[in-house]
Amino acid sequence: MRQQQTIEDLAQLRQTVERVAGSTPITDMHTHLYAPEFGELLLWGIDELLTYHYLISESFRWSQEDYRYFWSMSKREQADWIWQKLFIDHSPVSEAAAGFITILQRLGLDVTSRNLNDYRQALEKRTVNEQVDAVMKIAGIEKIVMTNDPFDPVERPVWLLGNGKTDPRFYAALRVDALLNDWTHAVNELRSLGYDVYAEWTERTKAETRRFLTEWITRMDALYLAVSMPGDFRYPAEDHHSRMIDEVMIPVCQEQNIPFALMIGVRRRVNPSLRLAGDMSMQSDVSAVEALCRRNPQQKFLITMLARENQHELAVLARKFRNLMIFGCWWFLHIESMVEEMTRFRIELLGTSMIPQHSDCRVFEQLIYKWEHSRRIIGNVLADKYEKLYMSGWRVTEEEIKRDLDDLLNRNFWRFLCKA
Template sequence: MSAVSLRDRTYSIALEIPIFDLHTHLVAPCFGSLNLWGIDEILTYHYLIAEFLRARRDISGEEFYGWTKPQQAEAIWETLFVQQTPVSEAQTGVITIISRLGFDPQTVTLEELRQAFGATNSEAQISKVFDLAGVSKVVMTNDPKDPVERAIWDGGYVADSRFLTALRLDQILVTGDDKGDSSVDAVRTYLRVWIGKMSPAYVAISLPETWKFADATLIREAVLPVCKEHSLPFAMMIGVRRGVNPALRGAGDGSGIADLTQLELLLQEHPENKFLVTTLAKENAHTLAVMARKFANLMPFGCWWFVNNPSIIAEITDFRLEMLGTSFIPQHSDSRVLEHLIYKWDHSRRIIAKRLAKRYEALAQSGYAVTDDQIRADLSRLLHKNAEEFLGVA
């Protein structure tokens, strides 16, 4: 099989494999207004807000956030999609969404898109998008400290098999339980209560690049023991620097290089816990892959946020395949708007298949020809089985 036909065959098989999306900010239909979808939400994604405010230096963050969402969407559309060629990954993602939904991105108007989205409803759109993206299940990000979400958990939650839960701890570890008690016992009790209510697939936290093992008392003495009790993985997303430009609000976070020896200490101390880890700095991703060779209870996952760009996804996927074989989770979408599933998985599926085919080409040069069944098995591991088995939801 030639290199070209091998790449084509690998990609063709990849299109057949259902996606298990390990980390998103999407929510089940019962969460109502928290379910973000439609063209105005797509255009006001924080990636595009940052790019808009860079392109329009004459507009301050304060002025931009004083506009209504439709006004923000119109300004972003005009600046980033009419006046500019949409070459950034976030811009290209919007073009992919528009094209896959059946529109000509070079001629369609914003008003036509609004009319089309307005003619459907969220439930129908969820089914359509999941089908177009080839996604079978997603994991939500659930925070019971959010008052809007809390109200739904306290009285209106309806389970949906397409949406798995994940208990996010960022606020809990800062503010403590409902009484503001951040002692080890209080946090343990709080976690047990919410694990009982949510039945999460995992427990998660995002951390700055400055986090230290020695300062992580609540993680070490409250979170990890409770995770172990319930056989739940602990997901750590490491390297975010919150609010480096406060004027940009949600678009103002940055990235920092973490000292992953701190994670190594945690892995050494808790060998019976399972850890899902992704890093925001590309420089940390290679160290994480090396670490995964030493700790079988560590599962590297995804290309998070600022490394979720094609050139970096390709590089990270290459060295993960070279060092870990197919024993990792190559991607998660981190989608905040429903339709993001379309572009993020269209783009990532193509890259993952191409990088895997590159390894098959190396095998062919060494005299080993892979079969379609082997390709299908490898892609199944990468796109859903590794996640399902690590979470225990297979």
């Protein structure tokens, strides 16, 4: 009798966790999405989904076509080509391809028909605002943090006209890649915007770059600074990266009381013929993150890394520095096997004091499959831990389950920003 009761209790516990994990409102704290007021920068629809760079690179696994042939096609022709390669000629079992099928199904489209034009026509009947509302409701997304680049000539006018913060569901993060990784380009951009900077690292240049960051953080109401760094990033070092971080970015972050987010481990364009689809991951030195946290104890850092080999060391490091918040399974790690592995050992090392996932979406409907898959995995891992507690005599309540999942999917981010 007692054994049967235990079985029933554990089944009820798992059902509760699955239900709460599937319904907890989410803050997606790092995306490449845009609010509708950004116009063409907001990517959505069937052709954008199919021509996403994950599917482009996967398609060429099945083709001997010259890359130039693909790039000469219109977007719709590219989408047709990818659909044929990955969904008709072969089964869509990769994460990105299966995710597209999940999107179609959740949008109420008949996946058994395999009629791509029907899918197109169904979405073309919707306005962008209708689609944004529908996708956020399906995915259970409450808040979205964009990635915003004032050097982008299409994006910048939206902010200068004061239209970049009209939808309260969307928040800004100020992207600073050019300042760190392409200083020559950044100098030209800054000078064109009226900042008195030079290639030489002078006191005037530092002051003007700090002024630029401060003004744009204020204009965007940016939640954090964000940068994607190469895998060979070192800190501290006698180089431009360390000077920019130490003398410009961290001082501004501390003045504005915002975190500095570093995404470390990309190797750009290993296959230039694939364009944006040609990037690669690269193992990095976690000691750079260690030095950042130790040398700047009052500065908060949001950190994610791209190589699987770095993940355990990074999680252990987060046990040592409370100014370090690790987040998400980035880019090539956003596949179900890696999400499960990383979520499991992160919870085992850090409990619920981390941010297990972000979508990194570039096409709006990707929110549906990325968060559906991640919710299921996070809930399953957490249920395993609760079951272990149960067998040791500790009972978690439904309210405690809701608290824990709200922390993981929402509040940990805002608490780290001191905005919870």
